[in-house]
């Protein structure tokens with residue numbers, strides 16, 4: 499894409515347990531950046547079926563915004579480069595920097611994370627702020643999150659409290675509940691509110707509730 503100024507772009511990974519305020523932060527930050535002249539895109543992996551083609555926070559009864567779906571197959575970097583080229587054809591300008599937010603980034607594959615790092619950030623196209631979970635309901639890293647820990651320029655924790663009443667410890671595991679009981683059985687992916695329910699728990703509560 500000729501004619502654009504060179505910038506120093508970054509890939510940043512913001513992580514928290516569930517309901518840590520990740521989507522809320524994207525919505526607030528994207529509004530501020532767009533308002534001050536940045537070209538912004540909100541995207542998420544198409545594997546996240548919650549809220550369809552939108553991202554949705556629990557805050558304020560479901561604050562939300564439209565999101566571009568990153569296809570499961572194909573080169574994620576090329577997909578976003580093409581999207582920016584299309585938007586440049588319409589109204590956007592290179593003088594204003596590009597910023598891409600990716601929500602639910604734990605559902606990216608490791609290959610997609612690398613494609614975004616090399617094909618978008620290192621290609622001087624845009625900064626990417628990826629938001630997601632570190633670990634699944636068993637406490638294991640999601641493969642996409644492991645790749646983000648490997649490749650991201652900055653790793654930023656959004657700490658949140660254990661959901662058990664009065665606990666106050668930092669939540670470290672997203673426990674999956676079946677009939678209110680913590681389970682360690684099942685597939686890694688199960689969408690909240692559709693296929694499963696979850697509680698963000700501190701280490702002690704998680705370990706004491708595993709059956």
Ligand SMILES: Nc1ncnc2c1ncn2[C@@H]1O[C@H](COP(=O)(O)OP(=O)(O)O)[C@@H](O)[C@H]1O
Pocket residue numbers: 514515516517518519520521522523554555556557
């Ligand atoms: N600015 C805020 N005002 C009120 N609640 C907030 C704020 N930021 C985060 N929260 C908390 O975060 C939750 C929203 O989480 P959400 O954006 O859905 O998180 P995530 O995307 O990490 O799952 C709310 O339920 C609330 O407890």
Ligand SMILES: Cc1cn([C@H]2C[C@H](O)[C@@H](COP(=O)(O)O)O2)c(=O)[nH]c1=O
Pocket residue numbers: 515516517520521548602630631633634635636672673686687688689690696
């Ligand atoms: C722990 C865990 C979570 N998921 C799913 C459940 C939700 O749909 C998303 C996380 O959403 P949030 O915006 O961070 O609340 O991930 C999963 O599929 N598997 C898991 O182990």
